[in-house]
Amino acid sequence: MNEFNINSNVWIELCGSLLLFCLVWNMSASVDFDALQHQLHNQKAILTGLALQFLVMPFLGFTVVRVMQLPHEVSLILLVLCSSPGGSFSNFFCSLFNGDLALSVAMTAISTLLSVFALPLNLFIYARLVFHEDQVVVEWSAIFWTLFLVILAITTGLAASRRFATTRFHFYTNRIGNTAGLCLVLFTAVLSNSEPGSRLWQREPSFYVAVALPCLLGLTVAVLLSTLLALPRPERVSVCLECCIQNTGVGASVALTMFQGEQLASAMAVPFYYGCVECVVVILFCLSVWKAGWTKAPQDASIWTMLVTPYEVLALSSAKSISEIDCGYVNYEQEQVVSQIV
Structure with missing residues (x-):
């Protein structure tokens, strides 16, 4: 039975890693390389995104965990989640709703590289302010493996974009990346509801409020700051999505490595429910800014045309x-x- 559980965990981690790699690789491959190079020099937008990512979000996560009374595994994964770099789903939603995808991929690449230092530092600081020292046990190998996977996917995807710089290639990799993103959402949904006694809808009310708050507050701060700095409107969309959409793959990888049974289901519910909140909040936000003229899609296009083009x-x-x-x-x-x- 133990051997079966070990083998199943290995397959679960492998499937999750493959879906994450497929999502990031295809989103990166769909970006025009020249446009990406241009955005890498966009210091104002990138620094704004990094400040929101590594200063605002970890502090919001710490504040929520400190105020709310949550189980240990939930608090720890929420701190990991809020300290993580921008999620690959930010590229997915930027692509789907026609934000500035080149800027989104650039910020994801830079934030992932910086997170090798920033994530452990934020987690070291805030976890010790919340937990007793003997409770701060983190499987760093799981975190660094996920970061390595994202970096590898971005670099090889961009190399492919430069090698096969055609509209057809970018178009199809964009479609495949969107499909991989949807599959990753479904995969996380199944895992987070795998234990009969730990379904997502069976949590305490404090769980739903606590996990949702960083996303809602982060998006609000990002909208205000990017507007105050007068960033171009499609760039505001990308910065806002990069801030509130965390790399749920990091949280899921840590949960898969550290916990088992009901604790695993409870821990996996954090990235899944956060992802659900992201989906609802981001979809409403993106539809609103599309109609307000913030995206690259025409305001008068049909919603289906806007999504698939x-x-x-x-x-x-x-x-x-x-x-x-x-x-x-x-x-x-x-x-x-x-x-x-x-």
């Missing part, structure tokens, strides 16, 4: 084809295409 990919492709015309002459049909996309 990667406007950034098409706009960059059309702009490149037009920029190749040296004498300043632009074909009328090309001009119409660009005007409809941008």
